[in-house]
Amino acid sequence: MKKLFTIVFLGLMLCESANAQSKISNQEMTHDGKVVTVAFDIDTDVKGIPSRRKEVIKPFIYGDKDTVWLDEVMVYGRGRYMREKQVNHINGDKDWELGENQTLKGGEFAYECTTPLKRWMTSANLGVKRSIVGCARCNEGQTGEDLAENVALFEEPVLPARRTPAYVLANAEKFWDFGQDELEIIFKVSKIEIDSTVFNNEVTFGKILSAVDKIHSNPNYKLDKIQVAGYASPEGPPKFNTWLGENRAKALINYIIAQRPDYGLTESDFEIVNGEENWVGLRRVVAASQMDYKDEVLAIIDNEKWSGEMKKLKIEELDHGWVWARMLREIYPHLRSARYLSIYYDSSDDKAVEDINAANEMIREGKYNEALELVITHKEDMRAHNTIGVALMMQLKFEEAMPWFEKALSGNCPSAQSNIDAINAEYEFEKEQKEIRDNYLKQYE
Numbered sequence: 001m002k003k004l005f006t007i008v009f010l011g012l013m014l015c016e017s018a019n020a021q022s023k024i025s026n027q028e029m030t031h032d033g034k035v036v037t038v039a040f041d042i043d044t045d046v047k048g049i050p051s052r053r054k055e056v057i058k059p060f061i062y063g064d065k066d067t068v069w070l071d072e073v074m075v076y077g078r079g080r081y082m083r084e085k086q087v088n089h090i091n092g093d094k095d096w097e098l099g100e101n102q103t104l105k106g107g108e109f110a111y112e113c114t115t116p117l118k119r120w121m122t123s124a125n126l127g128v129k130r131s132i133v134g135c136a137r138c139n140e141g142q143t144g145e146d147l148a149e150n151v152a153l154f155e156e157p158v159l160p161a162r163r164t165p166a167y168v169l170a171n172a173e174k175f176w177d178f179g180q181d182e183l184e185i186i187f188k189v190s191k192i193e194i195d196s197t198v199f200n201n202e203v204t205f206g207k208i209l210s211a212v213d214k215i216h217s218n219p220n221y222k223l224d225k226i227q228v229a230g231y232a233s234p235e236g237p238p239k240f241n242t243w244l245g246e247n248r249a250k251a252l253i254n255y256i257i258a259q260r261p262d263y264g265l266t267e268s269d270f271e272i273v274n275g276e277e278n279w280v281g282l283r284r285v286v287a288a289s290q291m292d293y294k295d296e297v298l299a300i301i302d303n304e305k306w307s308g309e310m311k312k313l314k315i316e317e318l319d320h321g322w323v324w325a326r327m328l329r330e331i332y333p334h335l336r337s338a339r340y341l342s343i344y345y346d347s348s349d350d351k352a353v354e355d356i357n358a359a360n361e362m363i364r365e366g367k368y369n370e371a372l373e374l375v376i377t378h379k380e381d382m383r384a385h386n387t388i389g390v391a392l393m394m395q396l397k398f399e400e401a402m403p404w405f406e407k408a409l410s411g412n413c414p415s416a417q418s419n420i421d422a423i424n425a426e427y428e429f430e431k432e433q434k435e436i437r438d439n440y441l442k443q444y445e
Helices: 002-018 078-090 201-217 238-259 279-288 294-302 308-330 351-364 368-378 382-393 398-410 415-442
Strands: 023-031 035-043 054-062 067-069 073-076 102-104 108-116 124-133 145-151 184-186 222-230 270-273 337-346
Touching: 023 124, 023 145, 035 054, 054 108, 073 078, 073 108, 201 222, 201 238, 222 238, 238 270, 279 294, 279 308, 279 398, 294 308, 351 368, 351 382, 368 382, 382 398, 382 415, 398 415
Parallel strands: 073 102, 222 270
Antiparallel strands: 023 035, 035 108, 054 067, 054 073, 054 124, 124 145, 184 337, 222 337
16 A cells, blocks of 8 residues: 555656746847847756656747747757657768757757737737647646737837918908809800890899899998909810900999999999809819719819810810710800809998908917807808818818818809818828828738
8 A cells, every 4th residue: 555655646746847847037029110029038947847858938929919929949858859869860860959949958048039020019918838748748738828918019100190281361341141142144155145034044133133222222331342253164265265254244244234323333333253264163063963974074173283175175085075065065054154243342230240350360369169169150151161161170170171161262262272272282191191101001911
């Protein structure tokens, strides 16, 4: 009975000694922007590992999305080393010796290994797995152990913060506000004569004259000037279109003077603006339509590098000319217009002007949100649209600001175009920065 007890006791001692491990210390993970270097020291002078065994240490870097295994280290007991040397000699490798990352038990070993830096290594961990060669039961229940946790090896590049563009403000003047009603007089192709029988012109004439009457019938108002814009659809020669647009505006002016002789109006009471090709109107109508090739037409209109003639040629090339033909038939008739835009006047009861100009001053002082709260109460007034856009733009709300600038531009506020250009420049900057970032990240995939 005593002899049996002794054998069992010796078996337990052997199992414990077989589970003894080398000691790892001074572990670190560093990188130079391209590769990660893992280094640590191994103390192999540990009692309890039999000479006939070999310990294999497998380092690895892991994170939430991936794992990379590094070069393994083999710590030989002397008996194991002699055995493998003998086996290799028998197999013909008479010069076999321990190689890189292989060492005899009994001293210090400095481990170092490199691996490419990867994008997923934003929070990397360093671990090792161990196994004992030559002892099957010694590896039962073996799990990995962590040497370092949550090391930020890779840092995601940060895009530059959205820049605040320069703005252009336009102080409001007092004029009769018609909202979005553009009061268009439509002309026949290449004609400058007013015809009340086409395109519902008679109704529009009534609206225009009614607006003039309201100014003259209100004792608090004093007429300053009447602005009229004449346009030609962009389908003919540029010089002819410019002449056509200007003379259509003059035709409307003469019509108003003739219809209201008692007011004593003369040509000096009127101002003609933008007597050019109506590309702004074309873009607005195309954008609101369901026409084929709409996106392609809008891209052509928005190309600032092309002249009007080049834009026409590019549109004519779409779908073998059918797009151009449909536009001539369905869209261009509505662009042959003389647009009555506004009547400017002096008065003492136009609160919108006071609020818009006060909001402009707030913007100049950097009080963007306060300015927005004040001017948004006049959002139906076209004079407020540019100021609303600037208040939003200065809060870096470009997507919200852009529609207000487009409204302001269609309401004949030239300052709005400068603000649109400024936002587009910022969009281009952001696009370039994103491309730089994406190209940088590709090398770490």
